[in-house]
Amino acid sequence: MDKISLVVTLFNEEDNVQPLLKTIYSALHAFSYELILVDDGSTDRTVSNIKVHADGHTTLVVLNRNYGQTAAMSAGIEAATGEFIVTMDGDLQNDPRDIPMMLNKLRSEGWDIVAGNRSKRQDDTFLRKIPSGIANRLIRNLTGVIIRDYGCTLKVFRREAAKNLGLYGELHRFIPILAVMQGARITDVDVTHHPRKFGKSKYGLGRTFKVVSDLLLLVFFQKYFKRPIHFFGPLGIVSFLAGMAINVYLLVVKIMGEDIWGRPLLILGVSLVLGGIQFLTLGVIAELIMRTYYESQHKKIYNVKEVFSPAPFKDTPRMAAH
Numbered sequence: 001m002d003k004i005s006l007v008v009t010l011f012n013e014e015d016n017v018q019p020l021l022k023t024i025y026s027a028l029h030a031f032s033y034e035l036i037l038v039d040d041g042s043t044d045r046t047v048s049n050i051k052v053h054a055d056g057h058t059t060l061v062v063l064n065r066n067y068g069q070t071a072a073m074s075a076g077i078e079a080a081t082g083e084f085i086v087t088m089d090g091d092l093q094n095d096p097r098d099i100p101m102m103l104n105k106l107r108s109e110g111w112d113i114v115a116g117n118r119s120k121r122q123d124d125t126f127l128r129k130i131p132s133g134i135a136n137r138l139i140r141n142l143t144g145v146i147i148r149d150y151g152c153t154l155k156v157f158r159r160e161a162a163k164n165l166g167l168y169g170e171l172h173r174f175i176p177i178l179a180v181m182q183g184a185r186i187t188d189v190d191v192t193h194h195p196r197k198f199g200k201s202k203y204g205l206g207r208t209f210k211v212v213s214d215l216l217l218l219v220f221f222q223k224y225f226k227r228p229i230h231f232f233g234p235l236g237i238v239s240f241l242a243g244m245a246i247n248v249y250l251l252v253v254k255i256m257g258e259d260i261w262g263r264p265l266l267i268l269g270v271s272l273v274l275g276g277i278q279f280l281t282l283g284v285i286a287e288l289i290m291r292t293y294y295e296s297q298h299k300k301i302y303n304v305k306e307v308f309s310p311a312p313f314k315d316t317p318r319m320a321a322h
Contacts, residue, residue: 005082010090015198041066114185115152116191232283240276
């Protein structure tokens with residue numbers, strides 16, 4: 001039986017530790033698994049409670065300060081050794097009893113990732129559900145990655161898909177996009193979502209601007225990371241040509257005897273020409289940086305999923321002549 005690595009990130013969840021561990025051990029007792037708990041710099045009794053209640057399946061990774069959920073998740077995935085890696089929040093809102101169902105879907109249908117969809121989300125409507133719904137629609141429209149709930153932490157991965165995510169910053173919210181950029185096949189399935197019983201949520205409306213900023217970065221990475229000149233080039237060409245057209249028009253007007261000095265149109269024309277040159281220059285520099293990134297470290301711009309070579313053909317021995 002292939003081993004499952006369950007990665008759970010925690011930050012100041014002291015009251016959730018014991019019921020969380022009890023539920024996980026009960027849900028996964030029939031599987032070969034390891035539980036990796038990552039404490040993201042808790043200042044309460046989260047770590048001490050884990051040490052009291054954890055069993056032999058459990059590994060505790062304690063970060064020396066609060067780095068954020070992305071860093072904690074990355075640390076847990078790096079420590080994972082299973083063929084299948086599962087991520088889950090430590091606030092008791094995700095239900096580990098959904099994991100066997102998700103794992104079966106991943107195996108039987110050949111997916112690389114199965115993401116949870118909180119179809120009956122137990123959160124505040126105005127502060128959590130409505131902003132999340134707007135964000136989900138925006139992400140789908142901008143990236144073309146179609147799942148229903150990008151914010152649900154409960155996900156099941158094949159080992160290679162999880163290890164190749166390249167998590168940094170606060171990109172854990174965009175794991176589906178990161179995975180698809182690496183060629184992973186992803187689907188989603190409805191999962192149980194419980195109301196929070198202990199502690200308080202670490203998220204609110206204050207994260208909106210961070211989410212939008214990260215989304216813009218991901219859209220750029222998804223479409224132009226390996227060919228930045230295709231983003232900056234058209235901008236530069238359009239800007240340069242528009243500026244030149246304006247300047248040629250003003251030159252004709254000047255030749256005809258009109259005074260063009262101080263006209264806003266002149267300032268616009270010069271600005272567009274200079275902006276176009278800057279965009280084109282930035283695109284060339286970005287291309288050089290990307291080539292240096294790949295060539296100096298012998299990185300490839302693709303990932304190989306599988307290499308198959310059929311067995312060499314062998315001639316059938318000829319029958320001896322009589």
